[in-house]
Amino acid sequence: MYKTFYARATLLIFIFLMSGPVIAASPVNIDAEGVAIKGYDPVAYFTMDKPVKGKDSIQYEWNGAKWMFSSEAHRNMFMKDPGKYAPRYGGYCAYGVAVDSLFDIKPEAWSIVDGSLYLNKNLDVRALWQKDIPGNIKKADMNWPGVLQK
Numbered sequence: 808m809y810k811t812f813y814a815r816a817t818l819l820i821f822i823f824l825m826s827g828p829v830i831a832a833s834p835v836n837i838d839a840e841g842v843a844i845k846g847y848d849p850v851a852y853f854t855m856d857k858p859v860k861g862k863d864s865i866q867y868e869w870n871g872a873k874w875m876f877s878s879e880a881h882r883n884m885f886m887k888d889p890g891k892y893a894p895r896y897g898g899y900c901a902y903g904v905a906v907d908s909l910f911d912i913k914p915e916a917w918s919i920v921d922g923s924l925y926l927n928k929n930l931d932v933r934a935l936w937q938k939d940i941p942g943n944i945k946k947a948d949m950n951w952p953g954v955l956q957k
Contacts, residue, residue, distance in 0.1 A: 832909055832955045835872040836898035843872035844926065847914040849892045850881035852924050858914040869893070894924040896951050901925040902936040904947040904954055920944070 835843050843849075851859035861875025865882050868874070869889045876882040885892050894917075896904045901918075903910030916927040920940055927933040936943055 832957075833871065834897045834952060834955060835870050836909075836912065837872045841871075841873050843874050844894060844898045844912065845914050846875045848875060848877040848881055849894060849924060850884050851877055852917055852919060853892060854881070854884075858917060870897075891922070892924065894926045896925075896947060897955075898926055899954075900928040900932060901947055902927055902932050902943060904950050905936070905943040906946070907950045907954055907957070909954060909957075 837843055838845065846861050846863075848859045848861040851857065859877045861877055863875065865876045865879060866873050867876070867882050867886055869885075870893070874882075874885060874889075874893075876885065895901060898912060900910035900912050910928040910932070912926040913929045914926070916930050916933040918925045918927075918933065918937065918940070925936070925944075927936050
């Protein structure tokens with residue numbers, strides 16, 4: 808009886824591993840509660856030139872994620888034009904997307920380039936990103952959104 812169970816379990820694991828991805832990654836980098844960019848206010852990067860933690864009480868749901876804001880004014884700005892303020896590549900690490908991978912982000916590792924917000928895994932990865940921003944954007948644009956399927 809146990810031999811049959813283990814043989815079937817091993818076969819199922821093998822089939823699962825060989826079948827490739829079953830579920831694509833979310834188009835927005837969210838946590839277990841569905842919160843985007845670790846609860847940071849995406850508008851603050853543009854208006855305050857720094858990462859600012861959003862408040863649980865000031866949220867807006869967009870693109871399958873909960874976005875948090877430090878003020879009602881920031882939420883209203885986002886609601887009027889989410890594409891202007893939401894980070895590129897769904898809030899995944901921009902350098903990661905450039906190298907065809909999905910990495911989580913550290914909200915303090917950010918850049919605004921040509922009016923778009925880019926987030927990175929950490930400050931070291933942001934330094935790599937900054938060595939060739941135009942080239943990395945070109946690579947990331949080519950990989951997005953296909954990288955979500957890997």
